[in-house]
Amino acid sequence: MNTTTTNTSSYIPTDKQYPKLSKATSGYLEIEHFKNADLHSGYFCYNCTYFIEPNHCAIVKDNGPDVYNKESRVIAPYGLCTLWDPNEEETR
Ligand code: SF4
Helix, strand or coil: CCCCCCCHHHCCCCCCCCCCECHHHHCCEECHHHCCCCCCCCCCHHHECCEECCCEECCECCCCCCCCCCCCCCCCCCEECCCCCECCCCCC
């Protein structure tokens, strides 16, 4: 008798590529005034888990308009979106 009770629906598949979100959907924005701020403290892409140096994000697209209809073609270290998640190694 097979007593295995593995519930396959509890696994998240890792063999698929999921589309990234648009900047507008994620609530992404950039504020030029924070370009030279200490990006280790506060809510910035720089200290977010999903940030990929130097100018990308694992879950939000580089291109397309942000919430202010501005297009920068990058995910800026001083940018921010509503999905921000603290990267413990970069946050002070
Ligand atoms: S805050 Fe994080 S999830 Fe949002 S765009 Fe920046 S790096 Fe990506």
